[in-house]
Amino acid sequence: MITNFWLHPALILIVGAFILPFLPKWLKRPYLIIVPTLAFLDVLSMQGQNGTFGVVRFLDWYLTFGRVDGLTMVFAYIMTLMCIIGTIYGLHVEDDFQHIAAWLYVAGSLGVIFCGDYLVLFLFWELMAFASVFLVWFRRRPESQAVGYRYLLVHTAGGLALLAGLVLRYQATGGDLSFGPIGVGSPSISTYLIMIGFLLNAAVPPFHAWLPDAYGEATVTGAVFMCAFTTKTAIYALARAFAGMEILVPLGVCMALYGVVYAVLENDSRRLLAYHIISQVGYMVAGVGIGTELAINGTCAHAFAHILYKGLLFMGCGSVLHMTGKSKFSDLGGLYKKMPRTFVFTMIGGLSISAFPLFSGFVSKAMIVSAGFEVHNYWAGFLLTMASAGTFLHTGLKVPYFIWFGKNNCSQETWDKAADPPWNMQLGMGIAAFLCILIGSYTPYLYNMLPYQQAAAAYHPYTAYHISETMQILLFTALGFFLLIKKLAPEPKISLDLDWFYRMGGRGFFWLARKPIQWADNCVSEGYRYVGLIPLMTTANFWSWFDWHAIDGVVDGLAKTVRGIGGAVRRVQSGQLQYNIFYAVSLVAVALVIYVFA
Amino acid sequence: MILKLIDFLRDRLSLVIRLSYVGLALLVAWDVLFVSKEHAHTAVEHIPGFWAAFGFVACVVIIIVSKWFGHRGIMTREDYYDN
Numbered sequence: 001m002i003t004n005f006w007l008h009p010a011l012i013l014i015v016g017a018f019i020l021p022f023l024p025k026w027l028k029r030p031y032l033i034i035v036p037t038l039a040f041l042d043v044l045s046m047q048g049q050n051g052t053f054g055v056v057r058f059l060d061w062y063l064t065f066g067r068v069d070g071l072t073m074v075f076a077y078i079m080t081l082m083c084i085i086g087t088i089y090g091l092h093v094e095d096d097f098q099h100i101a102a103w104l105y106v107a108g109s110l111g112v113i114f115c116g117d118y119l120v121l122f123l124f125w126e127l128m129a130f131a132s133v134f135l136v137w138f139r140r141r142p143e144s145q146a147v148g149y150r151y152l153l154v155h156t157a158g159g160l161a162l163l164a165g166l167v168l169r170y171q172a173t174g175g176d177l178s179f180g181p182i183g184v185g186s187p188s189i190s191t192y193l194i195m196i197g198f199l200l201n202a203a204v205p206p207f208h209a210w211l212p213d214a215y216g217e218a219t220v221t222g223a224v225f226m227c228a229f230t231t232k233t234a235i236y237a238l239a240r241a242f243a244g245m246e247i248l249v250p251l252g253v254c255m256a257l258y259g260v261v262y263a264v265l266e267n268d269s270r271r272l273l274a275y276h277i278i279s280q281v282g283y284m285v286a287g288v289g290i291g292t293e294l295a296i297n298g299t300c301a302h303a304f305a306h307i308l309y310k311g312l313l314f315m316g317c318g319s320v321l322h323m324t325g326k327s328k329f330s331d332l333g334g335l336y337k338k339m340p341r342t343f344v345f346t347m348i349g350g351l352s353i354s355a356f357p358l359f360s361g362f363v364s365k366a367m368i369v370s371a372g373f374e375v376h377n378y379w380a381g382f383l384l385t386m387a388s389a390g391t392f393l394h395t396g397l398k399v400p401y402f403i404w405f406g407k408n409n410c411s412q413e414t415w416d417k418a419a420d421p422p423w424n425m426q427l428g429m430g431i432a433a434f435l436c437i438l439i440g441s442y443t444p445y446l447y448n449m450l451p452y453q454q455a456a457a458a459y460h461p462y463t464a465y466h467i468s469e470t471m472q473i474l475l476f477t478a479l480g481f482f483l484l485i486k487k488l489a490p491e492p493k494i495s496l497d498l499d500w501f502y503r504m505g506g507r508g509f510f511w512l513a514r515k516p517i518q519w520a521d522n523c524v525s526e527g528y529r530y531v532g533l534i535p536l537m538t539t540a541n542f543w544s545w546f547d548w549h550a551i552d553g554v555v556d557g558l559a560k561t562v563r564g565i566g567g568a569v570r571r572v573q574s575g576q577l578q579y580n581i582f583y584a585v586s587l588v589a590v591a592l593v594i595y596v597f598a
Numbered sequence: 599m600i601l602k603l604i605d606f607l608r609d610r611l612s613l614v615i616r617l618s619y620v621g622l623a624l625l626v627a628w629d630v631l632f633v634s635k636e637h638a639h640t641a642v643e644h645i646p647g648f649w650a651a652f653g654f655v656a657c658v659v660i661i662i663v664s665k666w667f668g669h670r671g672i673m674t675r676e677d678y679y680d681n
Contacts, residue, residue: 264664265673340600373639381639389656465637468629473653475622480657487661493673503679 006046006053006066008114009039009080010107010124017103021096029091032099036087039110040080047073052116061177064116070451071300075113075236077449078304079106081435082228082311089315089428090221101134102225108132109229113236117177118166118194121237125162125201128230129155135222136214147217150499154200154210162197165190184245184291195242201234202285203278204251205258209499211278212262216271216327220318223270224428227277227314228307235284235303244291249372252286253383255279260390264488265495269317269327269399273310276395279387280306280353286384287368290375293455298367300450305360305439309352312432313395316346319421319429320403324414329398329490334408338418343404345429350400352436354392354474360439362470363446363461370459389477396474397481402490409490626650 016035023031046068053066083106093099108131111124129152136148168190170177182191200207211231215223242248259279266272280302287299319342320335321327336343348359355361365388372381410418420426439446443461450456481488607614630646642648 260660261664261667264661265668336604337601340604344600370639378640385652386656386660389653390660393657393660463637464633465635468625468633469643469649471625472629472647472649473656475625476650476653477657479622480654480661484658484661487665491673492676494676494678495668495672496674496678 007042008054008065008110009042009076010110010114012039012042013083013103013107013110017100017107020099028096032087032091033084035103036080036083036106039106040077040084043073043076043080046076054114055116058119061117061119063120064178065111065120066114067116068114070449070453071236071240071296072113074300074304074449074451075232076110078307079109079113079229079232082106082307083225085308085311085428085431086221086224086228088431089224089318089425091424092422093219093221095138097134098138098219098221101131101138102222104131105135105225105229109233112233115179117179118169119177121179122159122163122166125197126159128233129159132222132226132230135226136218138222139217139219141217144217147213150502151210151214154207154502158197158200158207161193161200165193165195165197168193179240181243182241184242187245195238195245198234198237198242199251199285202231202238202281203234204255204281204285205278206498208255208258208278209497212266212271212274212497213499215274215277215314216268220322223318224311224314227273227310231277231281232284232303232307235281235288235299238285238288239296239299243288243296245289248289249286249377249380250289252282252284252289253380253387255282255285256384256387257390258282260387260394262495262497263390263394263398265493267328267330267490267492267494269329269332269403270314270321272394272399273313273317276353276391277306277310279391280310282387283365283368283384286380287371290368290371290377290380292371292375293452294374294459295368295371297450297452297455297459298364298371301364301367301446302361304446304449305352305364305436308432308435308439309349309360312349312429312436313346313353313399315425315429315432316342316349317399317403319425320418322425323421324410324418326410326414328492329402329406330409330492331414332403332410333406334404334410335418336404338415339404339420341420341426342429343400345426345433346403347396347400348433348436350392350396352440354396355388355470356396356440356474357462357467357470358437358440360436360446362440363443364439366461366466366470367459385473389473392474392477393481397478398488401485407489622650 012035016031016038020028020031050069052064053068054064056063056065083103086102087099090098090102105128108124108126108128111127112121115121115124133148133152133155136151137144166177168188169182172188172190182194184191196207200210203211215226218226238245238248256279259275259277259282262275263272263279266275284299284302284306287295287302317327320332320339323339324332324335326332352359352361355365369381369384369388372378372384408415447456447459626647629649635644638644645651
């Protein structure tokens, strides 16, 4: 029966990735579209078939690779869909290994989405980190290598916290590894360790600095994948295990505002977008913390919408980087004449993230804010609304204005190179833009996928009040932007973030190794020379004398005898071959004679 | 087509700006006169034009506070981390 057959979509991507390098060149492009499409169709075929699949026995445990339910399906759907869009956008990339890294990375995310226990989760969690770091390294700039190692080290630290948490939990629960609601009512140290592991991947301050560091440095296509998967997989994990964990509400609100503040200061367009991921994921983290059905629906809906509009924004700014080689506002400006389509696509992403009516953010973000107000958490509601003003300020206004309008800071070379990108990149942006508008304009498309159907059916985003509220906030934000535009002029500077501590801390460690530790090492060597080496040499000299005069005296007698025999034998051995043969043959002849006549 | 539209608007920039102000005023007028406040979560939202003021103040506060924060030593030269 077909219903019993369950194929993990991650397996399609993993097998697909390993076959890719062996294909002839003409087959590669169709293949690049077919494999993620198959994974997407595989996910579609699971709709309405909730249950547990792919249970494998390993040592003493039963590992669950395929738990299918409402929460799984909404994330699996959007992630496989984004994999198709991202691969189309990167179709021109001829380096197979970039596609392999991207697909393995998506496979890691899907593995986490479908897993039913912490062991499988951990396995795929690490696959994500180790596959995605190549998307940074493949940029192949000198700094890419350093950024990649920092990314890997930070994620390894997060993975270790997660591992420690799940080992403690395994012990505390008497061998329960199942991945579900963790019991937020009675948190223990294992709960917090697992939460830290998830929060690090969700880029919650103070564990967030890896995100702008890595996403600003990733390859053009790599960043499109990275912005979609790591943080949203972490949001899925939080929604699955930590719904209703109250500490997540203030953390989420801080994140939403933190990203906004740094986005004001940022001069690099992709790093600005990266800070806005932190801001947007803040809404989702707060939604998980609120934990009501409406809030979890909002978290899923916002993750779904976010993957598309943030992917679209990274595709837009990535296109500018791909064509001109520049991503800093202080090197760009006035490009609407050269890249009009990219401008329109990016603007659609900007309007979606800003939650304009008819665009995707409008129907998703408001669910979380409403859920906050509904549980009477007014300060969270107002601060999240304030952050959404900041979102429009940067992503909807600052990014398009300073790249496509504003003062033209382009060098002649940048200006000459600027043009709309190749067809596949435009197609990727076009699909994402279409979906952003579809989600915002036709709410059942997204709402029918949400895990709590009753709560979704009861929520209506298009009320006159909501439209009026949103339009007032956004348009008066725009007024503020144009009045204060001089203050926002790009400054060719970088902003120090909390990665300062480990970047400079790492240098401190090197300094420590070079100076004080080296000094201590020298002291020990000197001390050893006086305390250890000189007595040792004296002792050695004594034993040398003893050896020479005492032992050799005894041995020499023996040696003289040996030397005498040696001298006698030497006379026989003249060193000439014929004599040696002669002696040998003689010996054999004598032996034969003795043997025959004895 | 996109280019023509943008250039058309840019050529009439002062008119566009004036129309935008009219648009803002109409939006607030619509909110005050016609929009039902039954979906409001808190009492302050019943103040006429509350969300317009909120959006404007939020934008100004974000820009000023962030820039103040940035100029306290957070923003630094681009080669700061270079050896």
